[in-house]
Amino acid sequence: MTEGVVERSRPRDRILETARDMFHKHGIKGVGVDAITEAAGTNKMTLYRHFESKDDLIVECLRANAAKAGAMWEAFEAEFPGDKLAQLHAWVRKAAAMLNADGRGCDMANAAAELTEPDHPARLVIKELKEAQRERLVTLCRDAGIGQAELLADTLSLLFEGARVSVQTVGAEGPSTQFVRMAEGLIVSFRGTAAG
Amino acid sequence: MTEGVVERSRPRDRILETARDMFHKHGIKGVGVDAITEAAGTNKMTLYRHFESKDDLIVECLRANAAKAGAMWEAFEAEFPGDKLAQLHAWVRKAAAMLNADGRGCDMANAAAELTEPDHPARLVIKELKEAQRERLVTLCRDAGIGQAELLADTLSLLFEGARVSVQTVGAEGPSTQFVRMAEGLIVSFRGTAAG
DNA sequence: CTAGGGTGTTACCGGTCTGTAACTATGCAA
DNA sequence: TTGCATAGTTACAGACCGGTAACACCCTAG
Numbered sequence: 115m116t117e118g119v120v121e122r123s124r125p126r127d128r129i130l131e132t133a134r135d136m137f138h139k140h141g142i143k144g145v146g147v148d149a150i151t152e153a154a155g156t157n158k159m160t161l162y163r164h165f166e167s168k169d170d171l172i173v174e175c176l177r178a179n180a181a182k183a184g185a186m187w188e189a190f191e192a193e194f195p196g197d198k199l200a201q202l203h204a205w206v207r208k209a210a211a212m213l214n215a216d217g218r219g220c221d222m223a224n225a226a227a228e229l230t231e232p233d234h235p236a237r238l239v240i241k242e243l244k245e246a247q248r249e250r251l252v253t254l255c256r257d258a259g260i261g262q263a264e265l266l267a268d269t270l271s272l273l274f275e276g277a278r279v280s281v282q283t284v285g286a287e288g289p290s291t292q293f294v295r296m297a298e299g300l301i302v303s304f305r306g307t308a309a310g
Numbered sequence: 311m312t313e314g315v316v317e318r319s320r321p322r323d324r325i326l327e328t329a330r331d332m333f334h335k336h337g338i339k340g341v342g343v344d345a346i347t348e349a350a351g352t353n354k355m356t357l358y359r360h361f362e363s364k365d366d367l368i369v370e371c372l373r374a375n376a377a378k379a380g381a382m383w384e385a386f387e388a389e390f391p392g393d394k395l396a397q398l399h400a401w402v403r404k405a406a407a408m409l410n411a412d413g414r415g416c417d418m419a420n421a422a423a424e425l426t427e428p429d430h431p432a433r434l435v436i437k438e439l440k441e442a443q444r445e446r447l448v449t450l451c452r453d454a455g456i457g458q459a460e461l462l463a464d465t466l467s468l469l470f471e472g473a474r475v476s477v478q479t480v481g482a483e484g485p486s487t488q489f490v491r492m493a494e495g496l497i498v499s500f501r502g503t504a505a506g
Numbered sequence: 507c508t509a510g511g512g513t514g515t516t517a518c519c520g521g522t523c524t525g526t527a528a529c530t531a532t533g534c535a536a
Numbered sequence: 537t538t539g540c541a542t543a544g545t546t547a548c549a550g551a552c553c554g555g556t557a558a559c560a561c562c563c564t565a566g
Contacts, residue, residue, distance in 0.1 A: 146523060241479065296464075
């Protein structure tokens with residue numbers, strides 16, 4: 115009765131979820147473990163019983179983000195079963211929606227900007243997850259029957275990545291407003307050229 | 311009359327230069343003022359005699375970066391006087407060179423990722439300087455006789471921005487390798503369409 | 507020579523950070 | 537009931553952070 119909060123989930127899940135949100139909003143070095151545990155309604159000892167270190171927590175947060183992104187791809191397939199071109203356009207719409215979601219960029223890109231030590235554990239998983247994402251987009255382009263699928267996928271991915279940092283620096287009214295127009299134009303252009 | 315021998319630049323210049331380098335390499339929150347002054351061969355008191363605070367130093371570093379970038383544009387004009395299209399291609403080559411320079415992205419984008427407080431003094435100058443950069447590229451495209459100059463400029467700028475974060479996340483062997491090909495293709499494509 | 511501005515040195519303040527120790531409280535299961 | 541895993545509490549260690557005070561130094565202008 116008196117407790118109506120989200121105390122239903124287990125401390126580990128609450129910590130992970132809260133950390134994801136706070137890292138996203140305030141950056142990784144801008145949030146301490148004390149603030150995370152307090153916001154998660156638990157305490158520091160419990161955090162360190164579930165995670166080896168803050169770096170470990172960071173890595174788990176990045177993996178959780180990637181898992182959520184993976185679910186997005188499954189949603190595309192569910193919405194347009196077999197229609198790969200429609201799924202590609204869905205990706206463009208979803209990307210545009212993320213641009214307007216909040217003024218923060220990609221969590222992995224932001225993490226890479228903050229964690230500069232070359233052997234930081236997060237850098238490995240960032241590279242791994244970004245490469246997996248790229249592979250997915252390349253496959254989607256190829257299955258959509260587009261020639262030079264790699265080039266289109268890389269171009270779209272660079273445009274999106276650039277748009278995300280653009281909203282973070284100059285805001286949502288900057289060059290990123292043209293993202294959909296650019297992306298759709300590119301898809302049309304690549305569809306026009308014969309495969310090869 | 312008094313000046314002449316510059317065997318060693320003044321403390322303020324050394325601090326500014328050192329801070330620019332260290333912020334670039336290790337991020338802003340990853341470097342303390344003690345480390346900066348020590349690397350600059352001076353001490354903390356001297357830093358605080360020339361800069362109001364670390365935030366003030368950050369802003370001055372960003373402005374110094376922008377000034378250096380401004381010199382780049384003048385170099386284009388000096389190398390290809392009046393030939394705006396050649397200057398645009400020079401911009402593409404210069405951008406590609408920056409991608410391979412080191413694995414770090416744009417200092418302003420990285421600063422925006424780190425400094426999340428909405429009213430942080432650095433955010434204002436980042437927006438101001440990025441908008442100035444964009445205006446320069448738009449003007450160059452327009453003077454090069456390209457129709458839809460804004461759209462080309464924004465597309466190129468997003469591609470470049472995306473390529474910089476890409477090298478920072480997956481490395482220089484990722485999608486950013488195709489940057490020149492993408493950019494040149496876009497310029498050709500936009501030149502083909504009639505102005506209007 | 508002298509005065510003074512720029513610089514260097516040392517020590518310190520109050521705060522925050524990650525991470526740990528020791529102990530207590532709770533809930534569930536045999 | 538007993539036993540054990542999980543979670544909460546308090547306190548602390550050790551390091552680092554941005555920023556300041558007080559004072560000694562040196563070079564040069566006058």
